[in-house]
Amino acid sequence: MIRNIVFDIGNVLTHFRWKEYLEELNFTKEIRDHVANATVKHAIWNEFDRGVREDEDIIRECISHAPEYEKEVQLFFDNITRIVTEYDYAAPLIKSLKDLGYKVYLLSNYPKTPFQYAMKNFSFFPFIDGKVISYEVKQIKPQAEIYHTLLNQYDLAPTETVFIDDKLENVEAANKIGIHTIHFSTLEDMKEKLNALEVPVM
Structure with a gap:
């Protein structure tokens, strides 16, 4: 049974819009x-x-x-804080999972300055139960150690946890240590895959 939902941030809950940002400059x-x-x-x-x-x-x-x-x-x-913007669905999605009784965590490669801006300005952060961010732990995906840090820090069982990331190598690394995974492509596809894991997100 899935009890824990773990999200990557960039291109899952937010748009890592470096191409648009460069054009804006x-x-x-x-x-x-x-x-x-x-x-x-x-x-x-x-x-x-x-x-x-x-x-x-x-x-x-x-x-x-x-x-x-x-x-x-x-x-x-x-102007680096402009490189990421929040998706409109991010906060409602996480809140809906919380309302269903799931624990929600973040596991993301993220540098210090943009992350500190995100923490202050993105609306989904109040709903999460915990986070492991690369710059804070000095580890990055897809190295196995950062996944173990998440599991150990919050006492999560891999078999009860699903990790969602847009990068295939990060998904494969999590899968190797027994975590359920979803390779993110679109919101609707992710919802279908969560439903297949008996996580009834609408």
């Missing part, structure tokens, strides 16, 4: 490509999520990957 396509390749599309972004290194150190390294666009990379980070 009024960069040309060429500049958008260079900035993206030096930030969100670069391996360094995982370290931004992990939270071991200071933000200023991460920014310097991103600039080093596109030194001719130093000003633009800095501007990208100066």
Whole structure:
């Protein structure tokens, strides 16, 4: 029986809208490509999520990957909280699961500054029962340790837990340690898969 629902945040409960954000900064396509390749599309972004290194150190390294666009990379980070927006369905969905008696948790790769903004501004946070966020625990998905941190911290049984994430590698990693999983594509598809697990979300 499923008792615990665990959500990734980005592209499940929120829109990780980095492409739109770069356009809003009024960069040309060429500049958008260079900035993206030096930030969100670069391996360094995982370290931004992990939270071991200071933000200023991460920014310097991103600039080093596109030194001719130093000003633009800095501007990208100066307005970084705009990179994510909340989906309208997020809070009602979580509240409906809570009303049905389920415990709801978050397990997400998320850097410090954007997450602190999200905590203050996104409406679904008051409904959750707990969270494991990458920068807080210095671990990232899909490494197995972060899933064990979640299970141990909240005393969750894998067989009673379903994890929902938009990235297949994160879903596969959770599945390997016995957690039920749903690879998120659309809200309706997720609801159908929850119903198949006898979680009667409408």
